[in-house]
Amino acid sequence: MPALESTAPARPWRPQPVEPAAPVPSWQAMRRLILWDIDGTLVRCGDISLSVFDSALKAVVGRPPPRRIFMAGKTDPQIVAEYLDLLEIEPGSVDVAVVLGELGRALAAAADDIGHTGVVMPGIEAILTRIDTDPATVQTIVTGNIAPNAAVKLGALGLLRFFDLDTGAFGSDHADRRQLVGIAVARVAARFGRHFAPEEIWVVGDAPNDLVAARAAGARCLLVGTGRIPVADLAALGPDAVLPDLADTDALVELLAS
Ligand SMILES: [Mg+2]
Numbered sequence: 001m002p003a004l005e006s007t008a009p010a011r012p013w014r015p016q017p018v019e020p021a022a023p024v025p026s027w028q029a030m031r032r033l034i035l036w037d038i039d040g041t042l043v044r045c046g047d048i049s050l051s052v053f054d055s056a057l058k059a060v061v062g063r064p065p066p067r068r069i070f071m072a073g074k075t076d077p078q079i080v081a082e083y084l085d086l087l088e089i090e091p092g093s094v095d096v097a098v099v100l101g102e103l104g105r106a107l108a109a110a111a112d113d114i115g116h117t118g119v120v121m122p123g124i125e126a127i128l129t130r131i132d133t134d135p136a137t138v139q140t141i142v143t144g145n146i147a148p149n150a151a152v153k154l155g156a157l158g159l160l161r162f163f164d165l166d167t168g169a170f171g172s173d174h175a176d177r178r179q180l181v182g183i184a185v186a187r188v189a190a191r192f193g194r195h196f197a198p199e200e201i202w203v204v205g206d207a208p209n210d211l212v213a214a215r216a217a218g219a220r221c222l223l224v225g226t227g228r229i230p231v232a233d234l235a236a237l238g239p240d241a242v243l244p245d246l247a248d249t250d251a252l253v254e255l256l257a258s
Pocket residue numbers: 037038039040041072073205206207227
């Protein structure tokens with residue numbers, strides 16, 4: 001059998017254009033890691049953040065909780081466990097992961113509503129932009145939200161572009177918020193080859209649990225009064241810094257670089 005010959009005309013070899021590599025931040029330049037909480041710190045999603053728990057529990061258990069619990073600073077699996085207890089569900093008879101799946105579905109369905117009624121806190125776009133363009137500082141998310149819901153909230157309010165969520169830590173990683181800072185630090189190290197020391201890390205949040213999580217990792221903590229807890233109460237907890245809001249970008253840049 002004769003060998004098949006290509007009938008395609010011979011194409012002269014030409015050098016292919018080479019795309020310039022995306023600039024990769026040099027780990028030597030990195031001095032600070034900023035770990036942002038979401039609700040009450042970067043954004044406020046209002047009643048939607050609360051009502052999705054009602055929807056998720058109703059879908060799995062058949063009824064919503066009799067009342068709302070205080071959620072600030074808690075992880076989603078922690079909140080679900082408290083609600084199941086409040087609903088007098090026998091421990092172990094309902095899988096928290098199944099409720100979290102429904103929670104994700106409920107929030108994804110509400111993404112447009114969050115985009116319309118949610119609020120980005122004062123100064124947040126400015127400070128995230130400053131850090132985004134600063135090679136000395138890495139920023140990511142540490143939140144009690146399950147990861148898909150963090151993406152929905154940040155995406156709906158136009159903040160997702162500032163974050164590589166693969167480096168963040170979420171309620172879906174651990175029910176105990178004290179574990180989350182370490183998880184984020186490990187993911188940042190895997191991404192950039194730079195393991196940040198505790199004194200190089202700032203946790204920024206609006207609740208006592210943000211401080212507890214920071215302290216568990218030895219990191220510093222800035223608490224901000226844009227959530228549900230008055231700034232005087234936050235100050236009384238003894239964080240490294242406390243501010244009524246994050247509107248003064250220059251002062252914030254200076255603080256976080258300190
Ligand atoms: Mg918060």
